[in-house]
Amino acid sequence: MKKTIIALSIIMIFMISLCSCYKEEFVSVEMLKNKALSGDEAAVRKLIDLVDANDIKTQSEAYEAIISVGAKAVEILMDELEKAGGEKKEYIVAALGMIKDKKAVGKLVAILKGNDKRRYAAAFALGHIADTKAVRALVDALDDNDAEVKKYAAISLIKINNSDTGMANTDIIIKELTRFFGSTDVLDKNFALSVAGEIKDGRIFDAVLKEVGGRHKEQAIWALGKLKDTRAVKVLAKELTDPDWRIRVAAARSLGSIHSEDAVTALERNLSDKNVFVREWAARALEDITGRDYEYTDEEGKAIIPTSLYR
Template identity: 25%
Template sequence: MKRFLFVPAFLLAAALTAAQDSAALEKRRDVIRYGIESELLELVTTLQNEKEDALNGDLLEVLAQSRSPRLREAVLKFFALREWPGAVRAAVALLDGRDQESAQSVNAALGYLSAVKAREGIPEAREILESREPKYLPQAVRLLGRAGGDSESELLLDLYKSDETSDALRQDVIQALGEIGARAAVESLMETLDDTAGKKTTRMFAAEALGKIKDARAVPPLVRAANGEDPQVRGAAVTALGVFSGAEAEAAIVQALRDSVPAVRLAAVKASVSRTIRDAEPFIRFRARNDPDRNVKNEAIKALAALGGRENLQFLRDLLQDRKADAPSRVAAFTALLEKDPEGSREDLDKALSAEAASKDPSLLKAFQRALVQGTDKAAAPLVEAYVLKSPDFGTRIAGIDWVRKNKVASLRTVLAALAETDKVESVRTRAAAALADL
């Protein structure tokens, strides 16, 4: 008598998916091996969009073999975006032989080394600065800022003070000094910030750099700038003050919550959170309800959740349940509570979802569902099960399945198994089967 082995449908689907993935990977390898430049450029763009690193080793061979500046630049930019450290030796070799290479390839190599903070590139970058090679100066400055130390800060400061340095390059140098944390540059940066006749962008970069260096000497000029005439400089100064403790810095941040320019108020809200300024909380609650700018309103709502505390969280729960409040604010409150207080606010989140599920207008429910599947906290699993995986809309169910898979929520394994076996929509069954195999 013949016996038949029963294999669950979801296991067969998972095996089929794995085979398809392997075939697709080999097809891409063939493009790398045999493709023309345009095909490789298209593939690199696709890998970048997918954030896929499986073919990095193959692309490294392309970098070594290709003489196309466009292709080299594309590969190095991809590696830089992925912050993949495997191409450091190849990039340094490009710098070393830069007299025989295109400027396009050399600058791409400098940009890559900056992205991965590779100290191996510092000797060549220093040489570029010392010999003032104009084609490569901006990227070399950025590399020294990202990967350098005290000895590099002295070299950068010399370039900053040079009369031959252009405004654009000086701004690059200011940013690099901030990245390094160059205390030797504080006095010069303070002078730049205080120069109200100077270029606005340069003053903004000086404020940003002073915030990164975190030297307390910078607080008075930053406070002056936070109360100055130019709103963009005010915003940069308020952001920088967010790293400093002390009454003077905190008072300037709180007052900036009342600035007439939305961008400055936005900076003040963020700075209040970074310093956990309790005196700012009443102002932020007011902004969350009443600010005329949508971005400031949303940031204030996020800030209250981040600051926490009984009064702030209750404010957000009340805002969520307030049917007279504007829909974007209610969605922002839902998202903030889901991210920062999913357990403590579970009842309010459930109540809001239930009310909107019964509503004739599905728009707010869909927004709440999107917030659920964009989150990462497994504490939201009961809400995802009730309002996403059991949704009558198959697209919403698929989004819920992807959330379970991405966050490895093993507590919903039984729900996925049921979807893989019994859902009426084939694409849902297939997606659930693949997710189940990943748990």
């Protein structure tokens, strides 16, 4: 009997203490944000923990709260970055980007150069911070083996270029891109060609033109159109007869962008191309250049004007 009483008492005590463990203190993201804004480091760390929460709503709210805390969160974010992994790390990296504090550049570049699966977030963040110290690493990342890393590196380089109203950032990017295009080790130049086209600086023209004869022909043709350099017209007109219909479409699109009347005759020939998309894009390009509507023959044999692809 005595033993039974003791055993039951122990169980009771255990269960009561278990009960008290369930009574977690309810803390809202809003409360934590306010505390964090007034300098409470523990609140910042708690918000960072919450980006790893199970529900998307809490994750998103915590993430946005950290961004609104801003510079006060940067040192703590960088500290937490050392220990974090997976999605939490991704959020921390993205938050550092959105806060735009240049103190984080060094760490983000290190992540970009490393093997972390989510290093595309670092590429994204570096574009938001827009510090030219990251340009070389971003240009190198244009040849990363992860397509998302390449894409965000390209987007970030364009952001860095556009963040400066002067030429200083463009000069640095052109220099690094020229090095990149001249390298024999590079496997993928597609994203570099995207960047070259978007920064619209004639100094990169020759490097892009050279790629028309290489593996990245379609993207090089696209970049020439973006550069809007009339020196490309003759080369692009020649590509209107390429055996690959995609190249013929790309050439037509780019000639439309460049707006040179010298391309009109060649484009008019493509109105009777065997491929419907080539005909369609020839008509679009002609409209872009001349301002007049051009008809092309659709798949059913009807003469129609191309629909607009813009809203």
